[in-house]
Amino acid sequence: MRLHVGCAMWTLRSWQGRFMPHPLPPHERLRHYASWCDAVEGNTTFYATPTRETVASWAQQTGPDFRFVVKLPKTVTHERRLADAGEPLRAFLDAVEPLGPRAHALWVQLPGSFGPGDVPVLARFLRRLPADHRYAVEVRHPDFFAEPRAAAQLEEVLTAAGAEWIPFDTTAFFARPPTSDAERDAWMKKPRMPLRTRALTTRPIVRYLGRDDTARTVEGWRRWVEVTAGWLREGRTPTVFVHTPDNAEAPALARRFHEEVRVLVPGLAPLPDPIPAAPLTLF
Incomplete structure (x- = not known):
């Protein structure tokens, strides 16, 4: 039985001297954060895919039970809207590989304009993803919440892929x-x-x-x-x-x-x- 809890980041200026020592080198901040929480949102990967070496350092600073929910790059989700995104997706998957089982889920956050009419695109995208990761999808279009048919359609696609709705x-x-x-x-x-x-x-x-x-x-x-x-x-x-x-x-x-x-x-x-x-x- 396990409940993971965490924050949107692992370092913040106002935490220094309170939740972690100050001064503290950047490469040690995740280790101290991981003593407070056992999960973190990987929001930075939305803006730029890190190097494998950087991701390996994240794994080295955390114990085997720590979990990352890592966001796919905006190039994949927002700019290409899950279509023709093979190259940046492969680069991202290669970069996060050092996390191993610490990668709790890869997080597909979709723009607010991605609506029920785009669900077939999401279905094709999820079918092509490697099976060695778990996936979680966040949608923001209001129809997914207001229209039961739209919600059911999305749930069917996510369930078929074994993906969670965040x-x-x-x-x-x-x-x-x-x-x-x-x-x-x-x-x-x-x-x-x-x-x-x-x-x-x-x-x-x-x-x-x-x-x-x-x-x-x-x-x-x-x-x-x-x-x-x-x-x-x-x-x-x-x-x-x-x-x-x-x-x-x-x-x-x-x-x-x-x-x-x-x-x-x-x-x-x-x-x-x-x-x-x-x-x-x-x-």
């Missing part, structure tokens, strides 16, 4: 007007996504966006605590990523989410204690 829950964030600069920025940039809590595979993945106010974030994830506990009881292995507009408390919030689920599922093992951000002293 929900990005922004309902708690958009429930109240923004109150900080970070929230106002996110208000303009983040998608207003309807709630979806249905899992298609044994490895559901959730992206949850809360508020800069910790109490609001915790209030908004209550349904996910219940849903995640239910998945664990069904024998699934969920992964939950906790976001806030400023992400200042994200590692601690991810651990808190894990603890709240553990209250409902006592058989879930606790996360290990994190590496101290400062040296331990006698006094």
Whole structure:
């Protein structure tokens, strides 16, 4: 029984001196993050495919139970829209190979304009992917959430490929007007996504966006605590990523989410204690 939790990144300036030592060389930051959380979103790969050497360093900084959900490059998903993308896709798959089993899923995030009429393109794309990876798809076109036939069509394609549907829950964030600069920025940039809590595979993945106010974030994830506990009881292995507009408390919030689920599922093992951000002293 395993629940993976994590954040949208493994380093942030505001975490230095709090969740990890400061100063800390960049090549050691993932190791310290991995003592707080056991999963991370691989968002940087959306903008540029890293070298194999860089990815190998990620594997070296994390234990065998750590998990990456790595996003396909925008060249594949947004610019070529899954068509004629063989070359950049092969380069990406080669680059992430050093992660081995740490690659929990390869994440196909599709643009908001990718709608129900494009599902056959997605089906062809998924059929051609190598079977040695798991895949997860995030859609943002409103019809997939408002139209039952569109949702059913997408679910059928994903199920046939053994792929998961990643929900990005922004309902708690958009429930109240923004109150900080970070929230106002996110208000303009983040998608207003309807709630979806249905899992298609044994490895559901959730992206949850809360508020800069910790109490609001915790209030908004209550349904996910219940849903995640239910998945664990069904024998699934969920992964939950906790976001806030400023992400200042994200590692601690991810651990808190894990603890709240553990209250409902006592058989879930606790996360290990994190590496101290400062040296331990006698006094």
